[in-house]
Amino acid sequence: MRSSLRIIWLLQKEEPLAFWGGLFLAFLPAAAGIALLAVSGYFITATAIVGLSAGAIAFNAASAAGHIRFYAALRIFGRYVERVITHDATFRFLANLRSGVFRGLVARENSSALNQRSATALSRVVSDVDQLDGLFLRLVVPLASAAIITGLTLVILWQYSPMASIALGAVQAAGLAVLAKSAGPRQKAQARRLNVSRDALRVRVSDLVRGRRDLSVFGGLEQQRLAALKAVNQLDAAQEESELTDMRNQAVISTMSQVMVALTFLFAAYSYQQGQMELKHIALFAFVALALPELLISIANSVGSWSKMSGAANRVRSLLTVGECNEAVQSARSNSKAPQFTAGEDVLELKDVHFAYNEKATAILDGVDLALPMGSRSVVIGPSGAGKSTLAAIVARLQTPQKGSVQIGGVSLGELAEDKLRATLTVVGQRTQIFHSTIAENLRVAREDASDADLWEALAHAGLKELVEARQEKLETHLGEGGLGLSGGEGRRLALARAYLRNPEIWVVDELTEGLDHATAETVLASFRAMTKGKTVLMVSHRASELEGADRVLMLEDGKLQDVALPLSDEMKSRLRDD
């Protein structure tokens, strides 16, 4: 609830004109709809009375007919304008919200392997934003206009017959109460059940599909099918329950409107018989009662999705907050000193660094010290899972150590401004992402203002120039699905070309040739060595070939980093992959 209000408040702040204007414009046609029916009923009754008394009373029929036409027109065109305005503002707001959510996601996501979310989970966060359009359009707008119109109607009708107007108000309030109940905790639990069983089914089915080879050998296929079937049963039950609730809600509202018509008429008739009300207003009451529940019906349609929206609002708000916090941290850092590099001194220094993925897990890094002099080339080796990649992530500030200090060029990593850090240090790793866009855009991720000549130079250094030149669209060739597929080695080269565009002082390289065959690995390494001449390099590796040309080899084992004597002993060599 609070999150939803917060998001509505943000919308109001960003789009005040459309927000308030939209509410006002929503009110007009809704009121006109009621007035149209009410005036029509009144008009008929009045004409009947006039007809009965054979013209004895003067009655301006033309003016009443004019009113009817006016309300009809107001209703039709008011609604069109209102919808265009409110929808436009909402989508504009959502576009901003989406980028805010992205900012929050980036800030929150650390590269901890255990916490890594799958793409599906990420995409759910993305669809959360799209759900929020209903918050303003389908809840706030109809609720506000329902409240205002009900209030106004009651005030106006009070003058004719207090009793009938109380009956009207009471039934309308009862309708709202029914709707409010259907947004209550039970429905929230229902929505949660629906989500849980949906996720369970998704996981079970994809396990079944991906694991069908292993499952049929290990005999779990039938078991897995039954597990999925259980999820299906739960999902169907939850879905059926929620559809039934929606259906019953709508039935209740429509029955309520009939009750409202009947009771309002009864009380109006009673007022008339008591002599408290004029005859010609009776039809007015009946028709207002007929038209008023329309407002509730439009709310009844969206109240079922309230639980979904409010869940989405919670998640979105927490991401927005993370994004804002991160922004604050970034701006506090923005005035940091620039790192200073002088020949012969250490450019990167780690002291007593401790790291564990969580409190319960054993420490991956348990007091690591490391100093890299300017222009040195160091390689960290160690068994798989020893924390080599974690070390690289800490240096790149993708992970924060629980204890210890990291300094780059004399500035503490915690205080270093983001742009200065990224200009100083670059990571090339196995996880480099190739974006679904052109080669030029993929490269300009590293430097936005790079000229085409710069890009070609980087491609040449990375050994990709020929490949790109052979393509008809050259730099505008699309990569990824439906475009040019890059092999593992070519992807690694593209990552190198990106890093080259940055031309950083410190290169951190995580398993540069992982997964590449021997010949490809050799050529990629050759490009890399040429590119990083004179720079400070920290490599993480378990392949012997990557060790060539290193000044220093360190072994990471049991959370400690230790120098290894060069040249490597045979025992050491046997622990590396020899290709």
Place this chain on the structure above:
Amino acid sequence: MTEKLADVRELSDAGVAEASRSKGKRARTKSAGQVWLQKAVEPEMKLVKRGAMLQGLSEILWIPQAALLALAIAGLIDPHGPGLDPFYATASILILAAIRHFLKVRGGEIAVRAASKARHRLETSLLSNLTNLSPATELPASGKIASIAVEHIQAIGPYLGRFLPIQARLSLVPVVLLIAVAYVSWFAALCLLVFGPLVPVFMAIVGIRAKKASERQLGVLADMGGLLLDRLRGMETLRLFGAVKRSEDDIRKLGGEFRTSTMRVLRIAFLSSTALELFSAAAIAITAIYVGFSLLGEWNFGAYGSPLTLAGGLFMLMIVPEYFAPLRAFAAAYHDRAAGIAAADHIVELQKNLEQDTPEDVIGTGLDVVPLPDTGALTIRGLHVSRGHRTILADVNLSLGEPELVVIKGPSGTGKSTLMDCILGFLPSDQGQIAYGGLPLSSYGLTNWQQAISVLSQNPELFHGTLRANLRRADKNADDATLTQVLKLAAVDELLLKVPGGLSGQIGEDGKGLSLGERRRFALARAALRKDARLIIADEPTADLDGATAQKVVGALKKLAHNKPVLVATHDPRVVGSADRVLTLKDGVLVELDQCEGEEQ
């Protein structure tokens, strides 16, 4: 009660247009999904129609309610004309309201339950199809299939439970209401008769443009989803290059484009719902004015002989909004139809994949299954397999019985995996025979045979759950001591420390939280847990492992080979070096290399 069900997502309104437009050529334009969908929901159609009839009846009962109310009002105003006591009228209306409520809920329940039943049947049959499929069949990505099982089949629910009943009512309710109005005045009925069908016609004109615009909008929507996922996957890269801000701008910009194109669609959709509004409001206004001037005595036409009464006028005015209500409901529910058909298209596509081959072709599921002997030799004679026009295995002969480590080497693409699939019974052979203990595999039954083999595949699948549950897939009754022992054997016991909770610790879907090397070794532990396995098969067990770890894996395989035959496909020289026997696949024929020849290569 105008504006009933006016869902703001009125993209759907434009849908009405499409429906009426394509009505004439529907037979020709039906997509495969549409045909399938119709057949798939066939068993529930009767129930849906029954539900729709009940709901339609409920809506028609508005006629007596309106008549009662009109008579009661008229009675008050003109005590000499026809009239009704206000109290009795109210009581009757309330009783009718209760009946209407009952009918409406009952009908709704029938329709919703029918939809649920259909959904459940489709999901269950999809699951059994997936289970019965040969594991070697190429399938779309698992995420895609999961989304078919979850989202797409679910989308059929609203189509069946909401859209179809409304469609069924559309041919009943307005007609009856029109007859009721005609009973009072033929002129008013004529107006409605003209306006009613005009709604779809006018919406059709708008709808043609709406369809084009909405296709474009769907394109932009897909682009935006793609961009976001792409950027999210590459988050780390973006951070490393300080390009996060720029991505935010990209996302905002595309969001702007999305807004523009969405608004283009919505404006048209709003226009079409404005048309509905226009006709509905115009019908009310015309009826009111017609009735008013008739009552004033200025207009004398439209009724039958005698002049129009007040009761008749009020009655008509109350019927008019309800006349348009089913049209609105139809328009609002139209996106359920579109979503249902789109989902059906996806399902049909998957179904084509599932129909390709069934495991019955691979190994017969004859009823007279022979129990597997505890020991025996696997013999392959003259095995020939081709896929499409390409021959993969030409004439493979192999005999495996003694405990030994047998390696099949050779570059990828030479048919190593195909051979393993054949041994596992995942793939049928064109010629030749695979036998165990002298009997062809088919005599043991597919499942029994497969469960007598332990496998370490190249991409071992770990499942969402605890380490213990993952291991116990191989042996349901294994105790923790045995589990720890096999983890040690596979040199992966450090996981017990690394994963919080040890054996009870959770690992994610797809073995998230473990490195590839750890996953492979963990799967090896799982394979080793199968103590009664007749044979162990491993596909590239050391790929992407560092020296020390690879050595451990080879050691574990070697240990396993003391008790039973272990067949390994690999090109890692370290594994080849430890083998008892080395074979290579050349042009689809298995050739035995003697040990030193193997070392040389």
